[in-house]
Amino acid sequence: MPNLEARLDRLGITIPEAPKPVASYVPSVAVHSGSLVFISGQLPFEKGKLMATGRVPGQVSIETAQKCARQCVVNGLAALLGEIGSFERLRRVVRLGVFVNAGEGFAEQPKVGNGASDLLVELLGENGRHARAAVGVSSLPLDAPVEIEFTFLVD
Numbered sequence: 001m002p003n004l005e006a007r008l009d010r011l012g013i014t015i016p017e018a019p020k021p022v023a024s025y026v027p028s029v030a031v032h033s034g035s036l037v038f039i040s041g042q043l044p045f046e047k048g049k050l051m052a053t054g055r056v057p058g059q060v061s062i063e064t065a066q067k068c069a070r071q072c073v074v075n076g077l078a079a080l081l082g083e084i085g086s087f088e089r090l091r092r093v094v095r096l097g098v099f100v101n102a103g104e105g106f107a108e109q110p111k112v113g114n115g116a117s118d119l120l121v122e123l124l125g126e127n128g129r130h131a132r133a134a135v136g137v138s139s140l141p142l143d144a145p146v147e148i149e150f151t152f153l154v155d
Contacts, residue, residue, distance in 0.1 A: 005087060008123065011122070011123075013074055018078045018081065018082030018083075030083035032084070032154075036151055036152070037080055037150075038149070038151055039076045039079045039080060039149060039152070040079070041141075041148065041149045042079065042147065043072065043140075043141065043147055050143075051064075051067065051071055052065070053142070053144065053145065056102055056106060056146075057108075059103075060101075062111055068115070068146045069098065070115045072116055073120060076148060080152055091152075091153040092127040092153045093124065093128050093150065094153050096117065096130055096132045096133075096150055096151075098146065099136075099146065100137065101137060101138075101140045101145045101146065112134065112146055113132060117130070
């Protein structure tokens with residue numbers, strides 16, 4: 001994606017260093033298989049801290065959860081960049097798995113996921129469109145409101 005850095009800059013988004021895992025799995029949080037790169041679930045860490053904690057919508061508003069989902073994208077792109085070395089190799093987003101720390105009866109997980117999906121389309125245009133699952137779960141690591149896993153197509 002030759003213009004991805006310019007689009008990130010225009011939006012005021014800085015790609016951090018690739019996040020470190022918070023559990024026992026591949027240290028780089030990415031597995032490259034053929035032309036696909038699978039990124040482990042990313043939490044909404046910003047400058048080393050979770051942006052929010054708790055369940056949606058009781059403790060975390062849908063709007064805040066959407067912002068958290070956007071940060072998960074930033075962290076997912078950081079993990080991707082750490083794996084492939086340059087966004088020039090990125091061809092498209094294939095799939096997202098969005099997990100929402102959902103309060104009882106909450107059924108608007110797709111709205112939370114749109115925070116991530118909308119940013120990817122804004123950054124990558126048609127190549128940012130993807131398949132997606134958005135599901136509610138009873139808890140997430142560190143009580144994060146959202147966690148997102150990614151599959152990218154690369155050269």
